[in-house]
Amino acid sequence: MNAADTEPYGAPVLNKGAAPGEFLAVRDLKVHFPTDDGLVKSVDGLTFSLEKGKTLGIVGESGSGKSVTSLAVMGLHRTGHTRSKPQISGEIWLDGQELVSSSPEEVRRLRGQKMAMIFQDPLSAMHPYYTIGNQIVEAYRIHNKVTKQAARKHAIEMLDRVGIPQPDKRVDNHPHQFSGGMRQRAMIAMALINNPELLIADEPTTALDVTVQAQILDLIRDLQKEFGSAVIMITHDLGVVAEVADDLLVMYAGRAAERGSAEKVFTEPQHPYTWGLLGSMPRMDRDRTDRLNPVKGTPPSLINVPSGCAFHPRCPYAELNGGSSETVVPELREVGAGHVIACHLADTERARIWTEEIEPKL
Numbered sequence: 001m002n003a004a005d006t007e008p009y010g011a012p013v014l015n016k017g018a019a020p021g022e023f024l025a026v027r028d029l030k031v032h033f034p035t036d037d038g039l040v041k042s043v044d045g046l047t048f049s050l051e052k053g054k055t056l057g058i059v060g061e062s063g064s065g066k067s068v069t070s071l072a073v074m075g076l077h078r079t080g081h082t083r084s085k086p087q088i089s090g091e092i093w094l095d096g097q098e099l100v101s102s103s104p105e106e107v108r109r110l111r112g113q114k115m116a117m118i119f120q121d122p123l124s125a126m127h128p129y130y131t132i133g134n135q136i137v138e139a140y141r142i143h144n145k146v147t148k149q150a151a152r153k154h155a156i157e158m159l160d161r162v163g164i165p166q167p168d169k170r171v172d173n174h175p176h177q178f179s180g181g182m183r184q185r186a187m188i189a190m191a192l193i194n195n196p197e198l199l200i201a202d203e204p205t206t207a208l209d210v211t212v213q214a215q216i217l218d219l220i221r222d223l224q225k226e227f228g229s230a231v232i233m234i235t236h237d238l239g240v241v242a243e244v245a246d247d248l249l250v251m252y253a254g255r256a257a258e259r260g261s262a263e264k265v266f267t268e269p270q271h272p273y274t275w276g277l278l279g280s281m282p283r284m285d286r287d288r289t290d291r292l293n294p295v296k297g298t299p300p301s302l303i304n305v306p307s308g309c310a311f312h313p314r315c316p317y318a319e320l321n322g323g324s325s326e327t328v329v330p331e332l333r334e335v336g337a338g339h340v341i342a343c344h345l346a347d348t349e350r351a352r353i354w355t356e357e358i359e360p361k362l
Ligand SMILES: Nc1ncnc2c1ncn2[C@@H]1O[C@H](COP(=O)(O)OP(=O)(O)OP(=O)(O)O)[C@@H](O)[C@H]1O
Pocket: 033, 035, 040, 041, 042, 060, 061, 062, 063, 064, 065, 066, 067, 068, 069, 082, 083, 084, 085, 120, 236, 302
């Protein structure tokens, strides 16, 4: 029995297992870190899925659980990649195989071969003492029985594909000899060397200048087209997700606030938090008075998560729900085909706010 079935809290697991077409299916995932200050509920009942060849954008403020979700999918919470070992429950299905209950060896085998991750911080993913080439060669040889020479040749080809100039020379550089953008590319090369069917890109373009950003996004798109991979793109930059994502997951305090096709979530967002996030997006085409209001305040503590809807202390509409915003955790519900939100606002009230306050400013 899965731990989630016995836990007294959280949402019921609705869809057990992966549905046809779902390459990745995450069901009621919880990742909780015991700390001296209390239990940090970094991910607290998250459900989403992804098909092959598609890109899911995950957005949400800092600390909403985006990286912890990715590390859990990759099984990296078990390897010391996170500061402490979390309690994890729920289900993660990858191509029909459940990973939470799989052995660490089995997940390690899938990592690199079937799934790979571009980390938020390239330096944390690379060893300072080994050359870039050796690290890519190692990643390749774990999953392919080839000679060192053949692997090196392949590593050089891959560095070339990610746009590293003079790859036959740069392959022997150490990470510190690469600029930030080059390291990012080298990490992408390392992540893609085994043609992963699932690629998780965690802020792949943070701290890069706009031109390099665009090149890296093009690169991920090209490689996705070529290998038909499923991609999860995590970013603070709503402009980036608008450009690359098919579907969008908006996270707040370790849960999904809104989920749907990227087109719907951008053109007809329905959750008050998403309205605020879109209000935080820089807009050249509107003056300040004509824009959505950005989210006020700061993200909540994940040790003392606010009761009811975790967003209620910051939500301008919390008082419209007769107290339920403060006391009842909202479950995800459909507001359109494949479009779900976790919010207590009645449909008529939401429609009124949408027409009067949101749509004219989108
Ligand atoms: N090992 C750990 N022990 C305790 N708390 C942790 C641990 N790892 C992550 N957290 C906490 O879990 C929460 C979610 O972190 P996570 O890194 O997933 O956020 P994020 O959405 O990726 O944010 P950012 O946009 O800043 O990258 C944060 O509050 C973080 O401090």
